[in-house]
Amino acid sequence: MTHSAWHITVLGVVQGVGYRPYVARLAEKLELTGWVRNEGGIVQIFAEGPKPALEKLLFELRNHPPFGAAIDEVAVQCASPKALPSFTIADSRRSDGIPLFPPDLALCADCRREVMDPGDRRYRYPFISCVACGPRYSILEELPYDRARTAMSVYAQCPECQKEYAGGGRRRHAQTLSCHQCGPQLIFETLDGRLKGEAALDALLKSLHSGGVVAIKGIGGFQLVCSPLNERAVKRLRAIKGREQKPFAVMFPDLPSVAALCSMSEAEIRLIESPARPIVLLEKREDPFSPEVAGGSRYLGVFLPYTALHLILTDKLGPLVVTSANPAGEPIWTEDGEALVYLSMLDGVAYHDRVILTPLDDSVVQVAAGAPRMVRRSRGYVPRPIFLQKTFPRPLLAMGGDLKAGFALAVGNRVYPSQYLGDMKSLNVLKNYRGALSRMERIFQIRPETAVCDLHPGYETRRLAHQMFGRVLEVQHHHAHIASIMAEYDLDEVLGVAFDGTGYGTDGTIWGGEFLLCRGSHFEREGHLQTIPICGGDEAAKNAGLALASFKHAAGLAPENPREELVQRALEGGIKTVLSSSAGRLFDAMSALLGVRDYNSYEGECAIALENLAAKTAPQDGYPLQIPLKKGDAVILDSRPLIRDARCALDRGVSPGALARGFHEALAKAIVETLIHLREKYGIRRAALGGGVFANRILMERCSALIQENGFEIYLPRQMPIHDGGIALGQAYLGLLKGMEA
Amino acid sequence: MKITLAHGSGGETTRALIDQLFVRQFTNPALDSLGDCARVQGFKRLAVTTDSFVVTPLFFPGGDIGKLSVCGTVNDLAMGLAAPRYLTCGFILEEGLELDALERVAASMAKTARKAGVVVVAGDTKVVEGRGGLYINTAGVGEILADFCPMAPGDAILLSGTLGDHHAAILSSRLNVQNAIESDCAPLHVMVQRLVEGGIRVKALRDVTRGGLATILNELAGTHTLRIEDAALPVSPEVCGLSGLLGLDPLYMANEGKMVAIVDGRDADKALDLLRTSPYGERAVQIGRVTVRNEAPVVLQTALGGSRVLGVLYGEGLPRIC
Numbered sequence A: 001m002t003h004s005a006w007h008i009t010v011l012g013v014v015q016g017v018g019y020r021p022y023v024a025r026l027a028e029k030l031e032l033t034g035w036v037r038n039e040g041g042i043v044q045i046f047a048e049g050p051k052p053a054l055e056k057l058l059f060e061l062r063n064h065p066p067f068g069a070a071i072d073e074v075a076v077q078c079a080s081p082k083a084l085p086s087f088t089i090a091d092s093r094r095s096d097g098i099p100l101f102p103p104d105l106a107l108c109a110d111c112r113r114e115v116m117d118p119g120d121r122r123y124r125y126p127f128i129s130c131v132a133c134g135p136r137y138s139i140l141e142e143l144p145y146d147r148a149r150t151a152m153s154v155y156a157q158c159p160e161c162q163k164e165y166a167g168g169g170r171r172r173h174a175q176t177l178s179c180h181q182c183g184p185q186l187i188f189e190t191l192d193g194r195l196k197g198e199a200a201l202d203a204l205l206k207s208l209h210s211g212g213v214v215a216i217k218g219i220g221g222f223q224l225v226c227s228p229l230n231e232r233a234v235k236r237l238r239a240i241k242g243r244e245q246k247p248f249a250v251m252f253p254d255l256p257s258v259a260a261l262c263s264m265s266e267a268e269i270r271l272i273e274s275p276a277r278p279i280v281l282l283e284k285r286e287d288p289f290s291p292e293v294a295g296g297s298r299y300l301g302v303f304l305p306y307t308a309l310h311l312i313l314t315d316k317l318g319p320l321v322v323t324s325a326n327p328a329g330e331p332i333w334t335e336d337g338e339a340l341v342y343l344s345m346l347d348g349v350a351y352h353d354r355v356i357l358t359p360l361d362d363s364v365v366q367v368a369a370g371a372p373r374m375v376r377r378s379r380g381y382v383p384r385p386i387f388l389q390k391t392f393p394r395p396l397l398a399m400g401g402d403l404k405a406g407f408a409l410a411v412g413n414r415v416y417p418s419q420y421l422g423d424m425k426s427l428n429v430l431k432n433y434r435g436a437l438s439r440m441e442r443i444f445q446i447r448p449e450t451a452v453c454d455l456h457p458g459y460e461t462r463r464l465a466h467q468m469f470g471r472v473l474e475v476q477h478h479h480a481h482i483a484s485i486m487a488e489y490d491l492d493e494v495l496g497v498a499f500d501g502t503g504y505g506t507d508g509t510i511w512g513g514e515f516l517l518c519r520g521s522h523f524e525r526e527g528h529l530q531t532i533p534i535c536g537g538d539e540a541a542k543n544a545g546l547a548l549a550s551f552k553h554a555a556g557l558a559p560e561n562p563r564e565e566l567v568q569r570a571l572e573g574g575i576k577t578v579l580s581s582s583a584g585r586l587f588d589a590m591s592a593l594l595g596v597r598d599y600n601s602y603e604g605e606c607a608i609a610l611e612n613l614a615a616k617t618a619p620q621d622g623y624p625l626q627i628p629l630k631k632g633d634a635v636i637l638d639s640r641p642l643i644r645d646a647r648c649a650l651d652r653g654v655s656p657g658a659l660a661r662g663f664h665e666a667l668a669k670a671i672v673e674t675l676i677h678l679r680e681k682y683g684i685r686r687a688a689l690g691g692g693v694f695a696n697r698i699l700m701e702r703c704s705a706l707i708q709e710n711g712f713e714i715y716l717p718r719q720m721p722i723h724d725g726g727i728a729l730g731q732a733y734l735g736l737l738k739g740m741e742a
Numbered sequence B: 001m002k003i004t005l006a007h008g009s010g011g012e013t014t015r016a017l018i019d020q021l022f023v024r025q026f027t028n029p030a031l032d033s034l035g036d037c038a039r040v041q042g043f044k045r046l047a048v049t050t051d052s053f054v055v056t057p058l059f060f061p062g063g064d065i066g067k068l069s070v071c072g073t074v075n076d077l078a079m080g081l082a083a084p085r086y087l088t089c090g091f092i093l094e095e096g097l098e099l100d101a102l103e104r105v106a107a108s109m110a111k112t113a114r115k116a117g118v119v120v121v122a123g124d125t126k127v128v129e130g131r132g133g134l135y136i137n138t139a140g141v142g143e144i145l146a147d148f149c150p151m152a153p154g155d156a157i158l159l160s161g162t163l164g165d166h167h168a169a170i171l172s173s174r175l176n177v178q179n180a181i182e183s184d185c186a187p188l189h190v191m192v193q194r195l196v197e198g199g200i201r202v203k204a205l206r207d208v209t210r211g212g213l214a215t216i217l218n219e220l221a222g223t224h225t226l227r228i229e230d231a232a233l234p235v236s237p238e239v240c241g242l243s244g245l246l247g248l249d250p251l252y253m254a255n256e257g258k259m260v261a262i263v264d265g266r267d268a269d270k271a272l273d274l275l276r277t278s279p280y281g282e283r284a285v286q287i288g289r290v291t292v293r294n295e296a297p298v299v300l301q302t303a304l305g306g307s308r309v310l311g312v313l314y315g316e317g318l319p320r321i322c
């Protein structure tokens, strides 16, 4: 039989998932010799042996990658045989290629089995991991990925672990490998003292079992944990976070326990079980928990254990409230000291001495309009890049927005989005932003030469961009929303619908209900919601009463209380007043008008309450409302008659539910009519929906259904959030297009 | 009687207006000579400033444009560690202005000037077409009393009283809201003088006017970070109520009688005592500290333990939140 040699290059997420050991195992099984080497995140394989065996190797590499790996390309070149005696794992080497590195990986099925097996030497070991699972990006110091360059470097392996590392099993070359004897140990600290190891685990279980609220050090930061059935505990947890209303996510021991409360589609199950283990927003069927958890919400944020510690806790205690530990608006705690400061308010802090190098919140995903939609892209996804069909001539930094801050580093054909960072008004978020940026730049060796940022004169990200770079491209907020979708689908031309709360317009007014004709790097504002004066600045985004008073004034409705009267006079005097076409404020105003909710204690609260109410009314029972179009140079969607009609209908006794449903329907119809008009004008039949308002599932699903019924191709973001967390990708893409045109 | 274009003709009517209104109100030897310029006593080191005043309405609770125009310039001099000495004033009157209103403004200016220890030594009047408006420019000369010491980490940031009063008063009268809010319009030179006499090592002074506390702190920060505490900021309940209704932030609202003094940390208590026993400084408090430069020039410590970057005012009411 002929003896051949192949040189194989594998591109994709191949570091930290046990890829080299996997290749070695395959090769040995096929009786091939050669070597596998990691060159800065690109795997190089030299294999020699009979041709059929080589072909089988290639087939396996392409079709059965190990858990956690994501293969983009397997390239083959013929080489001359060297008659090597065995197959070896060669040392890592630096290279100029741009590396890919895996995100943190959830506990795999094998480790899960071991940790629950009393006969296993890692029984109840909270930090169990193997080549296929465990922390990765959160503990990575530098590439290439070796134990010495991670937060594991301080733990010297015991002889047994060393044997496993050198051996042929699942832990061959597992960089995070450790055990009870040699790895990080659990510490449980209360005001009474400090326990370690097994005793700590027992005390932690006991505390949670008796209704305690504890902070637990997870993968990307501390989490606050308590029983969802204990109202007092959940209330205390809310007080610590300073979060009045926002629903909490619940971690379940396993899929069947989730299925008992929520309905799940195939796609939702796949998401819940994926190695990223995100929080998935599921429609509730039943809610046995304290109303303090997520009482008012149609959805429950659900996730499965992604560390052994989570597994042990939920296995013993059942579902647990698990939420990031931080006061609302502040970044997640990553240092033991930060959590211990709160010890007197808690029943204990469970931690360990392994350092968290990158703060990462739990990611949030929902399935809407038939596909998974990113709500918060963080642990389990970062630092995975988004691949474009085009190539950046020079590395570039996209600053993202200010409210759900997150930057993106672009190089080659890739955009690396950072994790969700929070509101840049917080000094600690600003610090984390800089920290995350310099870490990502260092790890991936990306040196951006220019920056792209938002136009808004008040954005910290814009200030920062100008501080760091001589050359800065400023792009319009809603243009970036649509460009983010263009980047994902490689669109050159699209009719973009960007509906959100606030973005700074090119005319100095506040935009937020926009129809943009996007061609290449350019856009035209082809339509928008009626521009009206809105009083109150940032407060109007919280206090829906201010938005309502402003809409009433615009609609020519008389004020109905002293406060509305005052606001109307302020509007007439132009005091703290801006001109705005915001869709977010229209939702707020409707919510307040219908008496649903009139204050946003967290972002979108009023709109979510309005959506929940609409969901309780069948579509056909919606009260017919209308948003007339004025087709001039730009199409104006006039929201004023809608406000007047809704106010009248309320007087005539129409139910708020019927009006809430009718409002969603009217808006969806007006959006589609506008698109049809623009298609007639420009012949473009592709439509993209972006902006935080489309996080509203009723609006998104009604719009996409109507848009498709009317013969459009519709594009919705998948890999990036639809809200401001997604604009960094759009900014990067516009930077690329502008650069190509220049 | 109303102002007409004849009052600005330079002839008999003009002369009568100056003699019977301005000279009568501001009477002093330098002005009364009515020469082309005032010839006055000099000092070794001078501070000079000018400011123009445009405000609607002309009269508001706690003050009027006249009082404002004197205090504004007096305070600008005081903020340069100078004792105000001379003032000049230029009036631009719009046709149709009530003579009576002008008289009241002039009287208010004269009264405020006497209180502030400045002499109005020269003036000018012009009349333009319009709708009865009134604009004033004042220029001031002061005598420098002391020099600033260089700012350093550990210095204390003091505020002489409640925030937002002037802004809220003007808004209330523009919106026709009945409330007890009055402008805090006042001269601050005595406070400054006492700090100097008390041997306080003053690092920086600024009156809290347009743009509010947040904006002026950003201007003062230089290469340092100014950390202030939310809980320490004094705001009167009335101002708090009104600003809450309209979404205004007292940190960005104007005062006309408040100042920020950055003093050596070791002098903080003494400086506070001096401020509190001075006119218009009863509610003086320490609001924060100077620290080494952090992430931002100005940082606000919130009650919940968070810290927030405090930027400059970037446009009245321009929202950021999505």
Ligand SMILES: [Fe+3]
Pocket: A477, A481, A500, A501, A502, A503, A691, A692, A723, A724, B322
């Ligand atoms: Fe947005």
Ligand SMILES: [Mg+2]
Pocket: B051, B072, B073, B076, B209
């Ligand atoms: Mg001034």
Ligand SMILES: [Zn+2]
Pocket: A107, A108, A109, A110, A111, A112, A129, A130, A131, A132, A133, A134
């Ligand atoms: Zn595993």
Ligand SMILES: [Zn+2]
Pocket: A157, A158, A159, A160, A161, A178, A179, A180, A181, A182, A183
């Ligand atoms: Zn071990």
